Amino acid sequence: MIKVLLFEDNKNFRQGLVLFLAALEDIWLVEAIPDARDAVYLVKKHKPDVVLMDIQMPRKSGLEALVEIRQAQPGAKVLMQTVFEDDDKIFQAICSGASGYIVKCPDPQVYVQAIREVYAGGAHMSPGISRKVLAMFQQQFVKSEQTFVDLTNREREILGCMVKGQSYKMIAANCGISFSTVATHVNHIYEKLHVNSAPEAVVKALEMKLV
Structure with a gap:
């Protein structure tokens, strides 16, 4: 069961989200808090297992809370919520260690899918965010000495979908495979690229021109 903490x-x-999540068998909402x-x-x-954090929060912003959580618990998976696709704030969140982001919508299934993806090790990023993250890495870090990655055709296909910002569900539909198979391929991609998250994988894919 996936333990979720909501801010x-x-x-x-x-x-509304509390009531919906309470009816699910694989997600346990341990607490829902009005501020951070x-x-x-x-x-x-x-x-x-997953923290669902609104970026715009009273008293302390979600971005401030994200930084503090990541400092105290480096392995925490924090899924950020935004009202609009604000590239600057989303980029800041990813650079601060967010595991992904979701744009608020009235469909609770979108949240369920995002929670499951983050729990499985995935993340969702738009192409615009991917480019900003790549630019940041190019400016602040030395490029990887790794010049060859032995990816299978399927792994390259899935990596290309990740660069486009597709969710696990979208990748599964586009590739004609199951959600769990996508997760398995993504884990193999992480191992071969020597990364631990989708943002890092996207950055490396663009940097090394793998897709």
């Missing part, structure tokens, strides 16, 4: 200041939205002041304490207390 969301909109009462109606928060309560005690985010680090609550993450340490509940040890969630």
